[in-house]
Amino acid sequence: MNLFEKMQARAAEGRPIRVGMIGAGKFGTMFLAQALRLKGIHIAGIVDLKPETARSNMAYVGWPDESFSARDLDMAVRSGTTCVSDDWETLIAHPGIEIIIECTGNPMAAVSHCLRAFDHGKHVINVTVEADAFAGPGLGARARSAGVIYSMAYGDQPALACDLVDWARACGFNVVAAGRGHKWLPHYRRSTPDTVWDFWGLTREQAERGRLNPKMFNAFLDGSKPAIESAAIANCCGLDAPAGGLAFPPGGIDDVPNLMRPASEGGVLERKGMVEVASCLTADGLPIPHDIRKGVWVCFEGDTEYLRNCFEEYKVVTDESGRYMCNYKRWHLIGLELGISVASVGLRGEPTGVATEFRADVVSVAKRTLCKGEVLDGEGGYTVSGGLRPADVSVREGYLPLGLAHDVRLVNDVGEGEPVRWRDVVIDTNSDAYRLRRNIEAGLVQSTAA
Incomplete structure (x- = not known):
């Protein structure tokens, strides 16, 4: 302070x-x-x-x-x-x-x-x-x-979310989930730099005034950036990625305690200790009041009767059971x-968040049917978007990480919605990024085998 x-x-x-x-x-x-x-x-x-x-x-x-x-x-x-x-x-x-x-x-x-x-x-x-x-x-x-x-x-939202997780744990709370907000509808996954401003809510004039890069902003819209930032949060905070990718459940800030609890208790999580993203739009595309689109949140639990009584006495917003509540920062200022x-x-001498584990990964998912000979243009572009997956699944299945899907040529066709794999591309194996990533994968395989 x-x-x-x-x-x-x-x-x-x-x-x-x-x-x-x-x-x-x-x-x-x-x-x-x-x-x-x-x-x-x-x-x-x-x-x-x-x-x-x-x-x-x-x-x-x-x-x-x-x-x-x-x-x-x-x-x-x-x-x-x-x-x-x-x-x-x-x-x-x-x-x-x-x-x-x-x-x-x-x-x-x-x-x-x-x-x-x-x-x-x-x-x-x-x-x-x-x-x-x-x-x-x-x-x-x-x-x-x-x-x-x-x-x-x-x-950026990952460091802010990690700060909230650290706050919760330093207070003695068990963290159930953490993440960010987003404006999301499923068809955004196919958005390109040509369509981004129509979905984003800015005019082209506003975007040009702000010197905004359409490819970069499209990486947010098409789900790539939420996946990327969720992976960063997971790997820093020791949280897990959903097996099937982010669910983007719709809800405002006060809905987070009900949403971000295990499915067995009425929420959307596979289990406690996950990352997730809350959408600010209903399934019909209507805006949700008091959203967390530009912010971050942490959901934690009162796992004793005394803590739950404290939640009640201090009139905090909890889930319907009184067990789960959240803290949040509604805005981030980049x-x-x-x-x-x-x-x-x-x-x-302290970082504001640093990855200590490899628990979550972002894989390249085809936005449309991709043909042999095409060149991938990375996050926010015309060919692939990012999908969050557990790191062990990504490595086992040989998925190509989104961060390396730049200027690489396909040697196989890939269907719309399918992950791109290492075997589907020709890539520069001499780059620092490739070598470091392969070392990380080898370390995960060795640790799993042990």
């Missing part, structure tokens, strides 16, 4: 937390909008494939031109300004940088960036949750081996909240 005070102290001492950021898209730009207000944080370097876009976004959110005019990182560190370039390797290697923020949104690149940062003794805050979904346990293990911190990004992660890692 004193991160701001600690940041102020670092600023007063003249040694702010020095950060390098890779990727200056929507998330990164939102953090940039707040970073100038946080005197205990110095963004010394920003790398983007298009440096001119990064500079444009910095100016767009109020950065004076002179604040990002440093010709190199040495000058940036000396003067407290920012160097903008396209050279991520130099950024990661620079001794003045303490923390690397990875926010490219490219999972293949993100894995390489994280691994190189660990090699150089840098902490990493990984905004690219797509990489965390298929490689988070491996990235966390590699960071620990290197003696550095790997963290999910506060502001990059506007990232300063919490930077401060937590830089000042406390």
Whole structure:
């Protein structure tokens, strides 16, 4: 509860937390909008494939031109300004940088960036949750081996949900389920970047004004991002994925205690200890009041008569039995909240969520009938969406993780709604991401056999 005070102290001492950021898209730009207000944080370097876009976004959110005019990182560190370039390797290697923020949104690149940062003794805050979904346990293990911190990004829903789970457990409650909200109807699974704004609730003009990426936002709409973020929550909090994928039960905040309890007690869960996503729409597409679409929740139980009496005495909303209740954060503010992660890692030496187990995975599911020779275009695109599955099932069945379904060519036909398997694609086996993922799978197989 004193991160701001600690940041102020670092600023007063003249040694702010020095950060390098890779990727200056929507998330990164939102953090940039707040970073100038946080005197205990110095963004010394920003790398983007298009440096001119990064500079444009910095100016767009109020950065004076002179604040990002440093010709190199040495000058940036000396003067407290920012160097903008396209050279991520130099950024990661620079001794003045303490923390690397990875926010490219490219999972293949993100894995390489994280691994190189660990090699150089840098902490990493990984905004690219797509990489965390298929490689988070491996990235966390590699960071620990290197003696550095790997963290999910506060502001994104997984870290916020993990925070709520930690709160519940630190209070002594048994966590029954955790997750996020979403706007969901089954036909959204087939949405493409051409249809996303019609379903999302924005006009094309609003989307262009906000410089919003239709493919990225479509990854939310088509169920890929909810699956990705649910996997991240499960692997961080030791929760399980539903065997058949997310059910997206419709309900508002006050419905969560009834929904997110075991099916044997009237809910939708296979058992206690699961991840799930609540939809803000009824099956007929009508909006549900007081929804949790943009937020996160944790459902926990009063497993003694005394706790249930306390729930009743303090007039909290529970399920109809009085046993289950939830806590929630109704909104998440994306990059506007990232300063919490930077401060937590830089000042406390604590991640804001990190995968410690491989319990859930996101597999590539065909949006339509796919033909041999087609090239998969990853989450949010025209070919596949993400489906949440238990990790042991995914590995046993040979499913292709969604995070690796980018620019890979099919060698077999795949029917609509069917998972894509490793055997169905030709893939670069020399990439950091492929090797790390295969190591994670081998570790799961060995642990299961033992």
